[in-house]
Amino acid sequence: MAVITRGLRPRTPSPDGSLAVARPAGPAPAHRMITVWCPDWPVVAAGVAVDEPAVVLHANRVVARSPSAAAEGVEIGQRRRIAQQRCPDVVLLDHDVDRDARAFEPVVRAVGRFAPRLEVVEPGWLCLAARGPSRYFGGDERLAEQLLAAVGQSGVGIADGRFASAVAARLAATRDRPLVVPPGRSAAFCAPLRMSWLHDLGEATADLVGLLVRLGLTRLGDLAALAPGDVLARFGTPGCHAHRLAGGDDGRPPAGTEPPPARGIERRFDDPVVQLDTVAFVAKQLADELVADLAADGRVCTRLIVTAETDHGERSERAWYRASGMSAAAMVERVRWQLDGWVARPGEVTSGVVVVRLVPDEVRGDDGDQLGLWGGRSAADERAIRAVTRLAGMVGDAGVLVPAWQGGRLPSDRYRWVPASTTDLSDPDDTAERLRPTAVSERAGPWPGSLPAPSPTVVLPELAPAELTDADGYAVQVGGRGDLSAAPATLAVADGAPRPVTAWAGPWPVEEWWWDPARHRRMARLQVITADGAAHLVLAEHHRWWITGHYD
Amino acid sequence: MELTATVAATVAPTALAGERTLPVAAALVPLLPEGALVRGRAVACEGAAATSLAVALTVEATASGSWVAVVDVPWLGVEAAAELGVPLERLVRIDPAPDERNGAAAWAELMGAVLDGFELVVTRVPPRAGAAVLRRVRSRVQHRGAVIVTVGGRLPGAWSPDITVRAAAATWEGVERGWGHLCGRRVTVESSGRRCPRPRRAELWLPGPGGVIAPVAIDAAPDAAQLRPAG
Numbered sequence: 001m002a003v004i005t006r007g008l009r010p011r012t013p014s015p016d017g018s019l020a021v022a023r024p025a026g027p028a029p030a031h032r033m034i035t036v037w038c039p040d041w042p043v044v045a046a047g048v049a050v051d052e053p054a055v056v057l058h059a060n061r062v063v064a065r066s067p068s069a070a071a072e073g074v075e076i077g078q079r080r081r082i083a084q085q086r087c088p089d090v091v092l093l094d095h096d097v098d099r100d101a102r103a104f105e106p107v108v109r110a111v112g113r114f115a116p117r118l119e120v121v122e123p124g125w126l127c128l129a130a131r132g133p134s135r136y137f138g139g140d141e142r143l144a145e146q147l148l149a150a151v152g153q154s155g156v157g158i159a160d161g162r163f164a165s166a167v168a169a170r171l172a173a174t175r176d177r178p179l180v181v182p183p184g185r186s187a188a189f190c191a192p193l194r195m196s197w198l199h200d201l202g203e204a205t206a207d208l209v210g211l212l213v214r215l216g217l218t219r220l221g222d223l224a225a226l227a228p229g230d231v232l233a234r235f236g237t238p239g240c241h242a243h244r245l246a247g248g249d250d251g252r253p254p255a256g257t258e259p260p261p262a263r264g265i266e267r268r269f270d271d272p273v274v275q276l277d278t279v280a281f282v283a284k285q286l287a288d289e290l291v292a293d294l295a296a297d298g299r300v301c302t303r304l305i306v307t308a309e310t311d312h313g314e315r316s317e318r319a320w321y322r323a324s325g326m327s328a329a330a331m332v333e334r335v336r337w338q339l340d341g342w343v344a345r346p347g348e349v350t351s352g353v354v355v356v357r358l359v360p361d362e363v364r365g366d367d368g369d370q371l372g373l374w375g376g377r378s379a380a381d382e383r384a385i386r387a388v389t390r391l392a393g394m395v396g397d398a399g400v401l402v403p404a405w406q407g408g409r410l411p412s413d414r415y416r417w418v419p420a421s422t423t424d425l426s427d428p429d430d431t432a433e434r435l436r437p438t439a440v441s442e443r444a445g446p447w448p449g450s451l452p453a454p455s456p457t458v459v460l461p462e463l464a465p466a467e468l469t470d471a472d473g474y475a476v477q478v479g480g481r482g483d484l485s486a487a488p489a490t491l492a493v494a495d496g497a498p499r500p501v502t503a504w505a506g507p508w509p510v511e512e513w514w515w516d517p518a519r520h521r522r523m524a525r526l527q528v529i530t531a532d533g534a535a536h537l538v539l540a541e542h543h544r545w546w547i548t549g550h551y552d
Numbered sequence: 553m554e555l556t557a558t559v560a561a562t563v564a565p566t567a568l569a570g571e572r573t574l575p576v577a578a579a580l581v582p583l584l585p586e587g588a589l590v591r592g593r594a595v596a597c598e599g600a601a602a603t604s605l606a607v608a609l610t611v612e613a614t615a616s617g618s619w620v621a622v623v624d625v626p627w628l629g630v631e632a633a634a635e636l637g638v639p640l641e642r643l644v645r646i647d648p649a650p651d652e653r654n655g656a657a658a659w660a661e662l663m664g665a666v667l668d669g670f671e672l673v674v675t676r677v678p679p680r681a682g683a684a685v686l687r688r689v690r691s692r693v694q695h696r697g698a699v700i701v702t703v704g705g706r707l708p709g710a711w712s713p714d715i716t717v718r719a720a721a722a723t724w725e726g727v728e729r730g731w732g733h734l735c736g737r738r739v740t741v742e743s744s745g746r747r748c749p750r751p752r753r754a755e756l757w758l759p760g761p762g763g764v765i766a767p768v769a770i771d772a773a774p775d776a777a778q779l780r781p782a783g
Contacts, residue, residue, distance in 0.1 A: 384670055390669075391665050391666065391669075395646065395662065398647075399647045400646050401644070401646075403645075411631065425641075435641060452733060454735075455629055457604050458629060459630075459632075503729055504729065505726075505731060506733075527734050529724050533724070535724050552603040
């Protein structure tokens with residue numbers, strides 16, 4: 001039976017063999033936490049030289065930039081084009097989360113020497129309990145200095161609770177000195193902070209933060225000043241969580257409303273497994289089961305402990321924390337990072353893995369953030385986005401395309417197809433910008449010179465030659481005034497047989513780029529219905545006829 | 553209460569893998585034996601309005617949250633799809649790498665990856681694909697609970713779709729000899745096949761005025777006044 005000490009929770013195996021995590025009785029004390037945050041970690045992980053301007057891109061947007069690029073005005077979240085305008089010499093790098101995780105391993109190990117109880121949030125951001133190490137090193141300031149010396153260029157923040165210490169770490173990164181918030185002063189520290197910190201650190205959705213700002217609550221202190229009952233009634237559980245954080249509280253619910261302890265899941269292999277892919281595959285199954293288990297109770301896991309043991313008794317155990325809760329994919333990702341780092345150390349692992357265990361150490365109520373009840377990302381969205389990435393690997397970036405609004409008069413000009421890798425399918429703002437016309441056309445009216453709905457369902461990527469002849473067999477001409485020389489009688493598509501024309505409408509002339517001799521085009525469009533009931537959109541240019549689409 | 557019902561309808565997760573069917577536009581309900589697209593089935597669209605029918609079948613399901621993959625159909629008109637009601641944010645086009653020799657095998661491998669992520673697939677079937685390859689793809693469709701809609705020319709016999717939807721007669725309205733513009737098309741659609749014991753028929757506007765699908769009302773003739781030439 002483990003001895004209960006402050007800050008540690010006993011793990012007792014329950015009768016059915018699963019591992020239950022019991023919670024301490026009484027209100028949860030605000031733990032003193034240290035956060036170590038390495039700014040722009042993806043750039044550091046890519047091995048860029050200190051003075052070289054570089055950005056790391058994901059779906060065409062900047063996720064991290066080097067100091068010299070930042071000095072030129074490159075901001076996180078900018079599009080690639082804007083970043084290149086600000087800094088033309090910038091080196092573009094692709095975002096590789098696995099590379100970030102591998103590069104972060106040495107940092108985790110260095111910090112791990114100070115405190116065993118650390119948790120990694122993401123590559124570049126880790127968090128540990130401060131109480132024990134602080135006593136050992138003789139004070140918070142000393143501990144912070146030691147950490148800074150061990151890790152190097154980073155921000156170290158110490159405060160009550162994870163949120164406050166994460167904010168402190170980010171502020172410390174800009175000042176190059178650790179920031180220590182005295183015990184009990186977290187509320188005063190948080191009060192003047194802008195509301196957007198809640199979203200930046202993953203504790204609240206952008207919608208909630210936007211709502212709070214629109215209601216006039218621009219600082220965390222404003223939110224903390226409201227009565228908790230009112231906040232719960234108006235904003236629900238997520239608002240309540242944000243309210244607690246704004247007040248400097250750790251955010252963990254008091255013992256009275258504790259959810260029942262969550263069960264861990266483990267898998268034992270009969271034979272030691274040496275392939276990491278197999279372990280990752282099993283981890284995926286465990287993660288799916290765990291997430292489904294938790295979701296059935298309406299909860300998500302915020303802190304996950306991943307353990308792997310080998311035949312020879314070597315053990316890798318690490319805690320991973322994510323404020324917005326972990327999906328199955330996120331859990332598997334972390335298992336892979338942990339195992340990659342563990343196996344990469346020479347001499348650490350001398351045999352195959354026999355046990356894999358996932359224990360949800362902290363859970364919280366699922367307020368729909370994960371599964372997108374109200375228009376967020378759904379399970380179908382996640383699956384499709386993952387499939388798109390995989391397909392791009394199979395057929396190349398140019399083989400997986402999504403529509404983007406362009407505008408024009410010809411059906412092939414209205415929408416163009418862009419590679420899916422240049423857009424972020426998971427970002428609703430990005431998608432809305434890509435497909436703008438539903439908003440534009442309602443306000444501003446149809447594109448001048450375009451044909452009204454319905455549009456052709458078959459739009460040929462290249463114009464196909466056709467022949468439109470009159471009753472005497474001569475090609476129909478479009479005169480300078482936009483009139484036909486004779487009534488069309490037959491239409492022959494490419495090398496097909498000529499079909500009799502029963503009806504036609506047009507011609508509708510189009511003149512494009514009249515001011516540019518090189519690009520000047522004069523065309524006339526005609527809708528033609530042939531005897532078999534099919535309708536075609538034909539185009540006359542340079543005294544020849546072309547098919548541009550069929551109304552199939 | 554009506555509000556609760558409306559809210560429940562909006563919030564209800566659509567097309568869970570546990571459910572058997574994907575919804576289909578109201579005008580097309582009479583054509584399908586279960587009044588919806590049953591997961592795991594293959595639907596073949598043939599005839600004069602094949603592409604429009606294929607897109608029309610996906611409209612309701614994509615509007616409800618499913619994603620549709622268009623494989624090896626590079627000539628799909630996006631605007632027409634948008635007019636019929638497909639939300640373009642859930643439309644992805646995939647073009648197989650051009651490789652004449654191994655076309656069918658490459659297509660089958662691609663379909664495997666596509667079916668992992670998409671519940672609706674619109675595609676052409678390679679005409680020279682072997683029976684074994686086609687069987688594998690079909691069993692994958694059933695296993696993933698997707699619906700595959702085929703367009704394009706002649707289907708290989710081994711494909712044997714569950715339902716075949718064909719536009720028999722099509723009449724375009726709005727264009728006369730030298731004036732007007734295409735407004736809408738009246739189509740008589742027939743569905744037949746293994747899952748359709750009795751062939752079913754429906755008369756539809758596909759597309760109707762403004763580009764939407766609608767059933768043809770009994771007094772169907774459009775107002776002649778609408779079809780006057782401009783100016």
